[in-house]
Amino acid sequence: MPLRRRLLALVALVLALCLIAGGALSYWHGLRKVDLEMSSAIDVAASAVSDALSTMSPGADARAQVLRLLSSFDGDRHIRVSLVSPDGKLINASRLQLPSDPPPRWLYWLLSGSTRERTFDLPGDLRKIGTITIAADSHNEVGEVWEDLKLKFAIIGGFCGVVLALIYASLGRALRPLEQLSSALDRVGDGDYTAHVSEDGPDDLKRIYRAFNRMAEQLRDSEQQNQRLNEQLSTVQEEERSEIARDLHDEIGPFLFAADVDAQAIPLLVSRQANDEVVNCSKAIRQSVQHMQVHLRGVLSRLRPAHLIDQGLPIAVEQLIGFWKARRPQIDFQTDIEDERFPTAIEEVAFRILQEGTSNAVRHGQPGTIGLTVRRTEGGMLRIVVSDDGSGITAKTTRGFGLAGMRERVASLDGRLSIADQKEGKGVMLIVEIPLPASSGNSNKHEPLTTSAA
Ligand SMILES: Nc1ncnc2c1ncn2[C@@H]1O[C@H](COP(=O)(O)OP(=O)(O)OP(=O)(O)O)[C@@H](O)[C@H]1O
Ligand SMILES: [Mg+2]
Known part of the structure; x- marks a missing residue:
C-alpha cells in the first residue's frame, strides 16, 4: 500500500x-x-x-x-x-x-x-x-x-x-519528491549518475535529497576520474610499449644484424683458412651478444622491477640511475640508500616511488641534480625522498596517473605522501613515510650507501 x-x-x-x-x-x-x-x-x-x-x-x-x-x-x-x-x-x-x-x-x-x-x-x-x-x-x-x-x-x-483533506494534500506535496527520488535511485542503479532530485519539501526530506544529490555527484566524479585514469593508463602502457619496441629495434636490431653478418662470413673465412679473421669474427659476435644481453636485462628490469628488487634497494636504485644516465647523461644523481632489507611489499613500494619520482623530475622539471634518499627514521618509519632542482610544479592541475598511483600504494601501507616545491622555488621535493613493522630489524645492516652519479 x-x-x-x-x-x-x-x-x-x-x-x-x-x-x-x-x-x-x-x-x-x-x-x-x-x-x-x-x-x-x-x-x-x-x-x-x-x-x-x-x-x-x-x-x-x-x-x-x-x-x-x-x-x-x-x-x-x-x-x-x-x-x-x-x-x-x-x-x-x-x-x-x-x-x-x-x-x-x-x-x-x-x-x-x-x-x-x-x-x-x-x-x-x-x-x-x-x-x-x-x-x-x-x-x-x-x-x-x-x-x-x-x-x-x-x-x-x-x-x-x-x-x-488537508493531510491528503500536504502529504501529496511532501511526498512528491520521494517519487522523484525513487526514480532517480533507479537511474543510479542503472549506472546513470546524472540523476538529480529537486530539493523541495520538509526539512527532513530536504536533507535526504541533498545527500542523494551529493552522492550522485561524487559517483559521477569518480566515474569520470576512473575513465580518465583508464585512458591515461592505456596511454602510458601504449607509450611504454612503443618505447620498448623502439629500444628493441634500435638497440638489439643492429647487433643481431651484425652478428648475422659475422656468422655468415665465418664459413668463407674458414674455407680460405683465414684463422685470425675467424677469431675476430667470433669476438665481434660475442661483443654483439654481450651488448644485446645488457640491453635485454635493462628492458626486463623495466618490465619486472620485482626481479630487480630481489637484489636489494641499493642495486635496484643503481639500475634505475643507469637507465636514466643512458638517456640524460647531464643529470647528476645523488643517492643515500639504506643498505638494509625491508619487507618485500615496502621495498617494492619504495622502489616504485623512486622510479616515478625520478621519472617525474626528469620529464617535468629538467633538473641538473636529482637526489634519492631511503632512510629509516628514529620513529620507526622508512623515509623516501626524491628531490630535484628543476622548474618546480608549474601545472595548475595535476591530471597524471603517477601521483595518484603513488598515493594509493602509500595509503595501502598506512603511510603518508607529500609533494611540494622546495623552499626558494628550486625544484620539487617528494617525501613519503611508511611505517615499518616492529620486527623489521637491523640484522642485515651495513653502512648507508652514499653515491654520487654524475
Ligand atoms: N619533479 C617535478 N617537477 C615538476 N613538476 C612535477 C614534478 N613531479 C610532478 N610534477 C607535476 O605534477 C603532475 C602530476 O604528476 P603525475 O606523475 O601524477 O602525472 P604525469 O607525470 O603528468 O603523468 P603520468 O605519471 O601519469 O605519466 C605532473 O604533470 C607535473 O605537472
Ligand atoms: Mg608521472
Whole structure:
C-alpha cells in the first residue's frame, strides 16, 4: 500500500475511534438527561394531580372537574394524563404535544428507558368514575437529544473531512519528491549518475535529497576520474610499449644484424683458412651478444622491477640511475640508500616511488641534480625522498596517473605522501613515510650507501 494511503488510513482510523468514543459519551449523557427529565416531569405532574384531587368536591359536576383536570395537561410535552374506567377502558386523556421532527425509532428505543407511570384513585364517591393515570412520554426529550447529536456529528464530521483533506494534500506535496527520488535511485542503479532530485519539501526530506544529490555527484566524479585514469593508463602502457619496441629495434636490431653478418662470413673465412679473421669474427659476435644481453636485462628490469628488487634497494636504485644516465647523461644523481632489507611489499613500494619520482623530475622539471634518499627514521618509519632542482610544479592541475598511483600504494601501507616545491622555488621535493613493522630489524645492516652519479 502506498505510504500516503497508509498514513491517511491511519488518521481516518484515529478519527473514527474518536467519533465512536464521542458517540458512546453522548449516548451515556443522553440516557441520563432523558431519565432525569422524565423523572422530574412525572414528579411535578403527580404533585399537581394529587393537589387537584384533594380539592375536588363530590357533586353533580364531579365528572366535569375530573375532565378539566385532564384538559389542564393538554399540550404538555412530556406527560399524558388519562381517565380509565374501573373495568380498564380509557375514558379520556390529555393531548400530548409530539415533536414535529420525531427521533428515529432506534434512538428512541435506546434512550427511552423503562415505562414511568403512576395511578391515582379518585377521592370518595368519585371512585366509581374510575382512576387517573399519569404516564411520561420521552419522545420530545429523545427528539432534543437527537437534534443535539445531529449538530455535534455534523461539526465533528466536517472537522474530520477538513483534516483528512488537508493531510491528503500536504502529504501529496511532501511526498512528491520521494517519487522523484525513487526514480532517480533507479537511474543510479542503472549506472546513470546524472540523476538529480529537486530539493523541495520538509526539512527532513530536504536533507535526504541533498545527500542523494551529493552522492550522485561524487559517483559521477569518480566515474569520470576512473575513465580518465583508464585512458591515461592505456596511454602510458601504449607509450611504454612503443618505447620498448623502439629500444628493441634500435638497440638489439643492429647487433643481431651484425652478428648475422659475422656468422655468415665465418664459413668463407674458414674455407680460405683465414684463422685470425675467424677469431675476430667470433669476438665481434660475442661483443654483439654481450651488448644485446645488457640491453635485454635493462628492458626486463623495466618490465619486472620485482626481479630487480630481489637484489636489494641499493642495486635496484643503481639500475634505475643507469637507465636514466643512458638517456640524460647531464643529470647528476645523488643517492643515500639504506643498505638494509625491508619487507618485500615496502621495498617494492619504495622502489616504485623512486622510479616515478625520478621519472617525474626528469620529464617535468629538467633538473641538473636529482637526489634519492631511503632512510629509516628514529620513529620507526622508512623515509623516501626524491628531490630535484628543476622548474618546480608549474601545472595548475595535476591530471597524471603517477601521483595518484603513488598515493594509493602509500595509503595501502598506512603511510603518508607529500609533494611540494622546495623552499626558494628550486625544484620539487617528494617525501613519503611508511611505517615499518616492529620486527623489521637491523640484522642485515651495513653502512648507508652514499653515491654520487654524475
Ligand atoms: N619533479 C617535478 N617537477 C615538476 N613538476 C612535477 C614534478 N613531479 C610532478 N610534477 C607535476 O605534477 C603532475 C602530476 O604528476 P603525475 O606523475 O601524477 O602525472 P604525469 O607525470 O603528468 O603523468 P603520468 O605519471 O601519469 O605519466 C605532473 O604533470 C607535473 O605537472
Ligand atoms: Mg608521472
